[in-house]
Amino acid sequence: xxxxxxxxxxxxxxxxxxxxxxxxxxxxxxxxxxxxxxxxxxxxxxxxxxxxxxxxxxxxxxxxxxxxxxxxxxxxxxxxxxxxxxxxxxxxxxxxxxxxxxxxxxxxxxxxxxxxxxxxxxxxxxxxxxxxxxxxxxxxxxxxxxxxxxxxxxxxxxxxxxxxxxxxxxxxxxxxxxxxxxxxxxxxxxxxxxxxxxxxxxxxxxxxxxxxxxxxxxxxxxxxxxxxxxxxxxxxxxxxxxxxxxxxxxxxxxxxxxxxxxxxxxxxxxxxxxxxxxxxxxxxxxxxxxxxxxxxxxxxxxxxxxxxxxxxxxxxxxxxxxxxxxxxxxxxxxxxxxxxxxxxxxxxxxxxxxxxxxxxxxxxxxxxxxxxxxxxxxxxxxxxxxxxxxxxxxxxxxxxxxxxxxxxxxxxxxxxxxxxxxxxxx
Numbered sequence: 001x002x003x004x005x006x007x008x009x010x011x012x013x014x015x016x017x018x019x020x021x022x023x024x025x026x027x028x029x030x031x032x033x034x035x036x037x038x039x040x041x042x043x044x045x046x047x048x049x050x051x052x053x054x055x056x057x058x059x060x061x062x063x064x065x066x067x068x069x070x071x072x073x074x075x076x077x078x079x080x081x082x083x084x085x086x087x088x089x090x091x092x093x094x095x096x097x098x099x100x101x102x103x104x105x106x107x108x109x110x111x112x113x114x115x116x117x118x119x120x121x122x123x124x125x126x127x128x129x130x131x132x133x134x135x136x137x138x139x140x141x142x143x144x145x146x147x148x149x150x151x152x153x154x155x156x157x158x159x160x161x162x163x164x165x166x167x168x169x170x171x172x173x174x175x176x177x178x179x180x181x182x183x184x185x186x187x188x189x190x191x192x193x194x195x196x197x198x199x200x201x202x203x204x205x206x207x208x209x210x211x212x213x214x215x216x217x218x219x220x221x222x223x224x225x226x227x228x229x230x231x232x233x234x235x236x237x238x239x240x241x242x243x244x245x246x247x248x249x250x251x252x253x254x255x256x257x258x259x260x261x262x263x264x265x266x267x268x269x270x271x272x273x274x275x276x277x278x279x280x281x282x283x284x285x286x287x288x289x290x291x292x293x294x295x296x297x298x299x300x301x302x303x304x305x306x307x308x309x310x311x312x313x314x315x316x317x318x319x320x321x322x323x324x325x326x327x328x329x330x331x332x333x334x335x336x337x338x339x340x341x342x343x344x345x346x347x348x349x350x351x352x353x354x355x356x357x358x359x360x361x362x363x364x365x366x367x368x369x370x371x372x373x374x375x376x377x378x379x380x381x382x383x384x385x386x387x388x389x390x391x392x393x394x395x396x397x398x399x400x401x402x403x404x405x406x407x408x409x410x411x412x413x414x415x416x417x418x419x420x421x422x423x424x425x426x
Contacts, residue, residue: 005041005379005408006060008052011068012389013037015049016354018372022289022362023354025315031350033389039071041379044407049375069402070389072353073373074143074380075334076360079270079291079321081181082147082168083130083161086117088326095301111151111185114326118151118161126164133324134168134176136332139412141401143174143380144361144370146321148218150181155204158182162213173406175380177364179246180208183219183226183234194226198234205241215365216267220248221257228256235264244365250275262286268319268363273297273306280307284315289363292355293323294340300328308345319359320352339396349390379408 015032017023023030038055040048048058091109104110118126130147137145147165152158158180165178182201190197208214217238221231235245244267249257251271258279261269269275269283270291283290292306311318320337323329331337334356341347341355361371369378385402386392392400403413 001042001059003040003042003047003058003060005062005064006038006055006058007041007064007066007071007383008038008055009068010037010039010052010066010071011035011387012070013039013049013373014070014072014353014389016073016358016372018358018367018374020367021287022317022319022359022367024317025284025312028312028318028351028354028359029348031353031389037071039373039379039381041408044379044409046373046375046377046379049373066383070384070386072382072384072389073357073371074382074404074406075141075356076364076366076370077137077142077145077321077324077334078268078319078360078363079293079323080137080145080147081150081323081325082133082145083126083149083164084114084118084151084326085121085126085129086114086326088113091327111327112188114151115153115185119154119157123160123164126161127167130164130168131171133332134172134174137324137334138172138174138404139401140333140335140399141382141384141404142334143382143404143406143411144177144364144366145174146177146179146216146364148179148181149214150184150218153182153185153187155200158201158204159207159213162208166213173409173411175366175370175406177216177366178214179216179218180204180214180243181218181220185220185225194230198226198230202234202237205238205243209241209243214243216244216246218246218248221255221260222248222251223253223255228260231257232260232264235260235266239264246270250279254279258283262288267365270321271296271306273302273304275307280311280314280316283311283317287317289317289319289359291319291321291360291363292341292345293321293329294344295331295337296323296329298340298344299330305344308341308347312347312351317359317362318347318351318355319363320355321360333399335392335400336396338393342393349393352393353389378406380406385414
């Protein structure tokens with residue numbers, strides 16, 4: 001056999017355990033590391049895993065010497081707000097001056113500013129902007145990600161955002177999962193009429209399903225946004241239509257969104273900074289993944305982070321994501337989130353790697369395709385310019401990726417003269 005590609009002389013090959021269910025509790029501490037390893041790739045899939053010594057006798061059309069660097073599965077970012085118009089850098093000085101968010105909102109800022117910019121932007125403008133951010137995510141090692149709508153809050157703009165995500169899927173050779181987040185906030189015209197607004201958003205389910213515009217439906221369950229009962233009704237309607245479920249839950253107040261996610265069998269419950277002890281206990285009893293977003297807590301200057309340590313110690317499944325968005329976490333750098341997980345969430349390196357690979361894939365319904373490196377799976381991997389797998393959480397704020405591959409094809413690599421996007425078209 002002649003392999004299409006053979007990657008050899010790998011110093012450490014990270015091989016997260018795969019499972020039909022996300023890794024929970026003590027399982028998150030287990031991370032297989034193969035030293036002096038090699039990978040054989042055929043037709044875009046992993047065809048062989050072994051040692052560098054064994055690889056010497058194998059034939060390949062192309063060979064890559066990893067130079068004893070670390071190789072991992074492609075990273076998975078399970079929570080992003082990738083498609084939006086405008087930006088909000090002008091709000092930073094207001095935040096620094098202590099201006100309350102509600103006052104910024106009253107001045108036309110906050111999420112309503114992004115909603116306005118997204119409404120005004122053409123589909124082409126949104127696509128161009130989202131492409132810029134997606135390419136940057138790829139450069140940081142992400143080969144699978146989720147992208148939400150939610151900056152339309154009306155039928156026309158929400159569908160416009162979802163169509164942009166579809167176009168991104170068609171152009172870029174990475175895996176993108178789409179989520180409908182029409183229930184991201186309450187528009188000014190629907191204050192006091194939240195049920196009416198949710199009914200309007202739910203009327204889009206059939207069109208979204210028919211057009212294959214989203215795999216998941218999400219809602220922001222929080223004080224001043226949507227209640228537990230409103231969220232339960234909306235998500236149950238989505239489930240009845242065949243959508244997977246996600247929920248922005250217990251970010252500020254412990255309303256019980258975590259418990260709701262478990263009871264509905266949601267793929268993930270996200271944020272969870274204020275999740276109750278009971279909510280964490282229920283997470284440990286189910287397979288809903290806790291998607292934690294420490295970058296948001298950091299960017300907002302909050303003192304209290306999600307209780308990842310308690311979640312893992314009590315047997316829950318935890319994943320990590322950027323929450324990339326223009327208002328509360330303006331970064332595409334999932335590696336930075338890995339460092340915050342170590343420093344602020346007190347997660348071990350092994351837990352962090354599982355949280356950005358296999359568990360993150362479970363959180364967006366991609367566990368059968370992404371998050372691990374096994375024979376027969378897509379050859380999505382990253383070569384890291386680091387001495388060992390513990391180094392990335394340790395050395396923060398820079399890009400450690402040397403090269404990024406999806407389906408055995410190089411998407412991006414770093415050169416001595418800078419960074420080059422090698423391929424963006426399918």
